[in-house]
Amino acid sequence: MSRKIADKLKNAENIPPLPEVVHEILSITSKEDFSIKELKKAIEKDPLLVAKILKVANSFMYNPYGREITSIDRAIMQLGTKNLVPVVIGLSIAGMSDLAGKRFNKEIFWKHSYTCGHIAKRLAKRFNLPEAEAFTAGILHDIGKLILYIFFPEDYERALKLSEEKNLPSTEAEKLVFEIDHTEVGKLVLQQWKLPNLIIDVVTHHHEPSKARNKELAALVNISNILTRITGMYYNRDTLGVVLTDSEGWRILTKGAAEEEVEELVFSVFDDAEDAAHFAEIAWSK
Ligand SMILES: [Fe+2]
Ligand SMILES: [Fe+2]
DSSP states (O other): OOHHHHHHHHHHGGGGOOOOOHHHHHHHTTTTSHHHHHHHHHHHHHHHHHHHHHHHHSOOOOOOOOOOOOHHHHHHHOOOOHHHHHHHHOOOOOOOGGGOOOSOHHHHHHHHHHHHHHHHHHHHHTTTTTTHHHHHHHHTHHHHHHHHHHHHHHHHHHHHHHHHTTTOOOHHHHHHHSSSSSHHHHHHHHHHEEEEEEEHHHHHHHTTTGGSSSSSHHHHHHHHHHHHHHTTTSSOOOOTTOOOOGSSSHHHHTTOOHHHHHEEEEEHHHHHHHHHHHHHHHHHEE
């Protein structure tokens, strides 16, 4: 099976493309000096994206006082240029999930990905790691699941069932069915999309952060994923046995910290996670 999947994914035409505007925004924001005008010009090429960005910028997360934003440059400022890439990638992924067919639970996939991104962003600030990259990697961490589902819906259903019945982690159930898991598929997809190596590394290792080149950021997405699960934003509601402080990511991030410090952190990260999950819920229902 894995040969078949790898062959399919190696052919770039098979993978749904990331909209050109994402690459444009990535290249603009990667420069040291860029202007809102440049971003505006890139985004305005896609009227549908303009409408979506305005909607996000007017949501309570980015616009808590509710002063209506009607222009794209104001929207960019309201979101913050740091959040623009992850927001646009998130919108593209949400659109892509339509390709997975009716049985795919788009809502939970989106909520899981978005909550994870938001938690990662908030924690990045706390742990002094790059926020925009954490947000982007958090949103993209399970992209391999979506792609597997788009190509092999029945087999993926089988993997989901297996994971539930035998209480297996998703990566193991996927390996039994596909001989490859969503982290490896994610890597292939992000390579095809030519996303930055940092993002590819973190997404590839979000279940085993000690193997990443960027261990701390991978550890951050690892615990964000766990927290996302604990808040209930997961493919199944079973969170029994999921313990944040047992995770590899938590060990990497709290190495050398005093016990009281760790305890305090646990409480604050749970708060962040609840907020992020709450936002995902509201954003989806609007
Ligand atoms: Fe995952
Ligand atoms: Fe996940």
